[in-house]
Amino acid sequence: xxxxxxxxxxxxxxxxxxxxxxxxxxxxxxxxxxxxxxxxxxxxxxxxxxxxxxxxxxxxxxxxxxxxxxxxxxxxxxxxxxxxxxxxxxxxxxxxxxxxxxxxxxxxxxxxxxxxxxxxxxxxxxxxxxxxxxxxxxxxxxxxxxxxxxxxxxxxxxxxxxxxxxxxxxxxxxxxxxxxxxxxxxxxxxxxxxxxxxxxxxxxxxxxxxxxxxxxxxxxxxxxxxxxxxxxxxxxxxxxxxxxxxxxxxxxxxxxxxxxxxxxxxxxxxxxxxxxxxxxxxxxxxxxxxxxxxxxxxxxxxxxxxxxxxxxxxxxxxxxxxxxxxxxxxxxxxxxxxxxxxxxxxxxxxxxxxxxxxxxxxxxxxxxxxxxxxxxxxxxxxxxxxxxxxxxxxxxxxxxxxxxxxxxxxxxxxxxxxxxxxxxxxxxxxxxxxxxx
Numbered sequence: 001x002x003x004x005x006x007x008x009x010x011x012x013x014x015x016x017x018x019x020x021x022x023x024x025x026x027x028x029x030x031x032x033x034x035x036x037x038x039x040x041x042x043x044x045x046x047x048x049x050x051x052x053x054x055x056x057x058x059x060x061x062x063x064x065x066x067x068x069x070x071x072x073x074x075x076x077x078x079x080x081x082x083x084x085x086x087x088x089x090x091x092x093x094x095x096x097x098x099x100x101x102x103x104x105x106x107x108x109x110x111x112x113x114x115x116x117x118x119x120x121x122x123x124x125x126x127x128x129x130x131x132x133x134x135x136x137x138x139x140x141x142x143x144x145x146x147x148x149x150x151x152x153x154x155x156x157x158x159x160x161x162x163x164x165x166x167x168x169x170x171x172x173x174x175x176x177x178x179x180x181x182x183x184x185x186x187x188x189x190x191x192x193x194x195x196x197x198x199x200x201x202x203x204x205x206x207x208x209x210x211x212x213x214x215x216x217x218x219x220x221x222x223x224x225x226x227x228x229x230x231x232x233x234x235x236x237x238x239x240x241x242x243x244x245x246x247x248x249x250x251x252x253x254x255x256x257x258x259x260x261x262x263x264x265x266x267x268x269x270x271x272x273x274x275x276x277x278x279x280x281x282x283x284x285x286x287x288x289x290x291x292x293x294x295x296x297x298x299x300x301x302x303x304x305x306x307x308x309x310x311x312x313x314x315x316x317x318x319x320x321x322x323x324x325x326x327x328x329x330x331x332x333x334x335x336x337x338x339x340x341x342x343x344x345x346x347x348x349x350x351x352x353x354x355x356x357x358x359x360x361x362x363x364x365x366x367x368x369x370x371x372x373x374x375x376x377x378x379x380x381x382x383x384x385x386x387x388x389x390x391x392x393x394x395x396x397x398x399x400x401x402x403x404x405x406x407x408x409x410x411x412x413x414x415x416x417x418x419x420x421x422x423x424x425x426x427x428x429x430x431x432x433x434x435x436x437x
Contacts, residue, residue, distance in 0.1 A: 027058070029060065030085050031062065032084045032088065033087075039144075042340065067089070070087065071087070071096075083315055085313065086310050086312055089308055090306075090308040092397060094131060095390055097139070103314060103315075105314045105321070106139050106312075111325050116322075122351060124348070124376070130304070134216070140310060140312075141312075141328050147200070147304065147305060147347070147375050148270055149269075150266060151267045151269070152285065153262065156179060165288050166266075167289070167291060168291050168292055168294055169236070170293075170294075172187070173245060175187065175265070176265070179264075184265050186244050186263060186264040189268075191250060192306070204385075205292060205300070214387065214390070219436060220433060221390065222426055223421075223422040226418040226421070233293070234417065234418060235414040238407050248405070253269060255269075268290065271346070272345045274344065287368045288368060289375050290303065300378060301379050301382065302377065302379050302385050303372075303375040304387045304388070310331075312324055342357060392428040400421050
């Protein structure tokens with residue numbers, strides 16, 4: 001064979017194979033997520049970095065809107081048999097995903113079926129317990145896990161003469177009064193109000209939000225958050241709102257600018273706002289644990305998880321799940337999780353990532369950034385503080401938000417709003433129970 005044929009023919013065949021689709025192509029793994037903005041860019045980086053480690057699989061991340069929109073899109077896609085391999089679902093969708101029989105491929109089972117090494121003991125107990133069955137099987141892979149913290153403007157507190165960051169609600173009131181006297185527009189605000197002021201408030205004070213261990217033990221759960229402690233707290237917020245000690249700024253993260261612009265000296269919301277606050281705040285800021293009422297509990301119990309996990313959906317080629325498993329292993333690696341945690345403020349999902357962050361000096365250089373981890377692991381979780389698992393909870397949160405907003409606007413008293421929230425919420429629980437009996 002001539003040198004021409006030796007060089008040209010293989011090249012020609014390779015080009016032909018490529019143009020006709022005969023060349024070996026990486027198997028695409030579709031990942032639908034709800035991370036917009038900078039966090040969306042970080043999600044893309046994780047996928048790109050994984051893709052660069054091998055050539056068999058290509059993870060394709062796609063932003064599908066906010067948490068509710070992403071979950072709704074995935075459900076619709078599954079019914080149309082056009083579902084992704086992986087979908088990011090926020091924690092309140094856990095019960096609904098569990099009830100989606102035949103749609104979910106439990107992560108622990110998938111890892112076992114594909115032969116991918118997986119050890120649950122590597123993960124932080126406070127993170128994975130929320131997403132396990134009563135038998136301990138892990139249903140979805142923790143990804144962006146967070147918990148609410150108290151963010152504070154240290155410069156504002158110093159100017160107002162607040163000697164130390166508040167630890168209790170009475171101290172929050174006192175500090176807010178001083179901030180207003182110092183010229184600030186409000187003492188504090190908060191976001192994701194049902195999650196922070198009802199769900200976590202209850203866990204933090206070791207109070208049940210509902211019966212049946214907050215829904216973990218059965219679908220016949222009923223709400224109990226219209227108790228004396230929650231009503232007292234709502235009434236206090238109602239009164240403080242009249243004096244601008246507290247100013248409401250929206251259901252999700254809408255009130256963030258009120259803090260970063262220096263209007264409010266304190267803000268309660270997810271630890272995952274670390275990246276945003278770090279880039280936007282022009283003042284010395286910090287984060288500390290949530291305040292509590294000494295009249296309700298001697299010391300705080302523990303906070304509960306928020307954020308979202310990655311659910312694997314059935315209906316794909318079995319060979320695809322080998323790629324899904326490899327990606328989830330990569331995602332959980334200490335290096336990836338430590339980077340994600342340090343960039344975003346989300347909790348590292350494994351002990352190794354937490355230890356790596358310590359070794360890298362992250363907490364020493366950025367005091368307070370381990371607050372979320374401390375809150376989640378403050379005490380051994382009780383049936384009241386393990387988390388919540390209520391069906392139709394997306395709709396129920398909307399109900400709670402409506403009733404809380406009725407308090408802030410003066411349309412309802414705290415007692416009336418909480419009683420109505422429980423009544424309407426229970427109706428949703430019964431609908432879910434009947435649909436899944």
